Amino acid sequence: MTNYLTNELEHLTIDGADAVSLAETYGTPLYVYDVSKIRQTMRAFKTLFEKENVPYVVSYASKAFATKAIYQVAQQEGIHADIVSGGELVTAIKAGFDTKHLSFNGNNKSFDELTLAVEKGVGTIIIDNFLELKLLSTIAQEHQIKQDILLRISPGISAHTHEFISTGQQDSKFGFDLLTGQAKEAFQIAKNDDNLNLRGLHAHIGSQIFDVTGFEKNAALLADTAQSWGWQPAVINVGGGFGIRYTADDKPLPESEYVAAIIRTLKGKAASYDWKMPEIWIEPGRSIVGPAGQTLYTIGSRKDIPDIRHYLAVDGGMGDNIRPALYQAQYEAVLANQPNAQTKEVVRVAGKYCESGDVLVWQQALPETQPGDILSVLATGAYGYAMASNYNRNPRPAVVFVENGKHQLVVARETYEHIMSLDKDYTLQSSTK
Numbered sequence: 001m002t003n004y005l006t007n008e009l010e011h012l013t014i015d016g017a018d019a020v021s022l023a024e025t026y027g028t029p030l031y032v033y034d035v036s037k038i039r040q041t042m043r044a045f046k047t048l049f050e051k052e053n054v055p056y057v058v059s060y061a062s063k064a065f066a067t068k069a070i071y072q073v074a075q076q077e078g079i080h081a082d083i084v085s086g087g088e089l090v091t092a093i094k095a096g097f098d099t100k101h102l103s104f105n106g107n108n109k110s111f112d113e114l115t116l117a118v119e120k121g122v123g124t125i126i127i128d129n130f131l132e133l134k135l136l137s138t139i140a141q142e143h144q145i146k147q148d149i150l151l152r153i154s155p156g157i158s159a160h161t162h163e164f165i166s167t168g169q170q171d172s173k174f175g176f177d178l179l180t181g182q183a184k185e186a187f188q189i190a191k192n193d194d195n196l197n198l199r200g201l202h203a204h205i206g207s208q209i210f211d212v213t214g215f216e217k218n219a220a221l222l223a224d225t226a227q228s229w230g231w232q233p234a235v236i237n238v239g240g241g242f243g244i245r246y247t248a249d250d251k252p253l254p255e256s257e258y259v260a261a262i263i264r265t266l267k268g269k270a271a272s273y274d275w276k277m278p279e280i281w282i283e284p285g286r287s288i289v290g291p292a293g294q295t296l297y298t299i300g301s302r303k304d305i306p307d308i309r310h311y312l313a314v315d316g317g318m319g320d321n322i323r324p325a326l327y328q329a330q331y332e333a334v335l336a337n338q339p340n341a342q343t344k345e346v347v348r349v350a351g352k353y354c355e356s357g358d359v360l361v362w363q364q365a366l367p368e369t370q371p372g373d374i375l376s377v378l379a380t381g382a383y384g385y386a387m388a389s390n391y392n393r394n395p396r397p398a399v400v401f402v403e404n405g406k407h408q409l410v411v412a413r414e415t416y417e418h419i420m421s422l423d424k425d426y427t428l429q430s431s432t433k
């Protein structure tokens with residue numbers, strides 16, 4: 001059994017703050033992030049490259065959790081960020097993030113998004129398709145700049161993860177297909193375009209990956225591809241996807257192993273091809289914010305079906321964490337007001353939404369609980385708030401950052417007014433009797 005960090009009240013603590021009192025202060029459901037942990041991970045990624053003395057960029061994949069506060073932490077830690085929409089771009093800008101340190105991914109960036117990116121000086125645009133090559137070239141020309149780009153390749157590597165979060169296989173909507181020659185065609189177009197500065201190649205094989213072989217294959221493939229085109233790239237971007245521990249069944253490798261394998265592979269390729277060592281870029285999202293976040297809920301009703309199941313309902317659910325419903329994702333939860341108490345029963349933690357699939361934890365051993373107790377679902381920092389919705393017209397929860405015992409609201413809780421703020425009255429008369 002895990003021994004959770006507690007204070008003198010035997011309450012769960014999050015980077016020194018009492019989880020129960022955070023719930024009292026800010027209400028529930030509440031996303032809480034341990035900022036010390038986020039900083040440690042960001043620094044650890046950087047150190048791995050610095051120790052090996054290789055040029056690198058660690059670019060936080062902000063789709064995992066994109067708020068002003070996280071862009072500010074990333075900037076303080078000297079890492080870059082990857083964005084995938086105009087919304088993430090304006091959030092980063094509002095946060096004061098240096099746009100030169102942004103890269104822009106996505107399979108259908110609009111003309112307006114690309115224009116905004118060029119106008120705001122986004123450092124690197126990761127081109128995904130032929131239309132985008134053309135659009136960006138026109139926009140760059142109009143703005144009289146030469147835009148740095150990478151080409152996203154669909155590498156034909158299947159990662160062992162959930163089908164919906166696997167992106168590297170050939171049958172994927174992302175990137176230029178390698179096997180049919182589309183990638184080479186894109187390379188030739190980009191290389192000969194005076195408005196675009198092609199710096200390198202990108203490929204991302206998927207998310208929540210637990211072994212190094214996919215990353216090694218991906219890195220090797222990108223290098224071999226460039227070499228086969230007679231070209232020495234300045235950047236090789238191998239994407240993100242490093243797996244994290246959600247439950248005891250997950251056995252992720254330390255980040256150092258993934259990164260070491262990528263560095264080893266690319267050092268080997270650079271040596272054998274007699275290249276200047278290219279910059280190695282990685283785009284971790286989940287591994288930076290996932291383990292650092294948790295969601296606090298208040299326990300409400302329960303339903304006991306003898307010999308079948310105990311359902312314990314909390315005041316949130318699929319609107320703040322869609323992942324169990326979407327990917328059958330597994331989580332662990334802990335009773336925040338008594339995390340180290342002896343467990344008494346196994347329950348299914350359900351939400352309050354009108355769906356049978358509205359589950360937060362499929363199976364959880366817990367001590368005896370009472371309505372009003374605080375339950376923390378762990379490792380919800382990635383793709384939780386980022387994928388939250390107003391389903392059933394529930395307001396989205398607030399987000400709090402904690403660092404060394406101090407806490408701060410970084411996203412306010414939505415109100416019913418927010419939910420209705422875009423609604424208009426319908427005033428047309430019916431034309432049928």
Ligand SMILES: Cc1ncc(COP(=O)(O)O)c(C=O)c1O
Pocket residue numbers: 061064082105167204206207208239240241242283284285286287382
């Ligand atoms: C292009 C790209 N880079 C980075 C990531 C981040 O992945 P993860 O959060 O698993 O590290 C993703 C998401 O899978 C992605 O599509």
Ligand SMILES: N[C@@H](CCCC[NH3+])C(=O)O
Pocket residue numbers: 063165167207208323382383
């Ligand atoms: N949203 C997914 C990951 C998708 C990654 C996007 N490329 C998740 O929750 O695991």
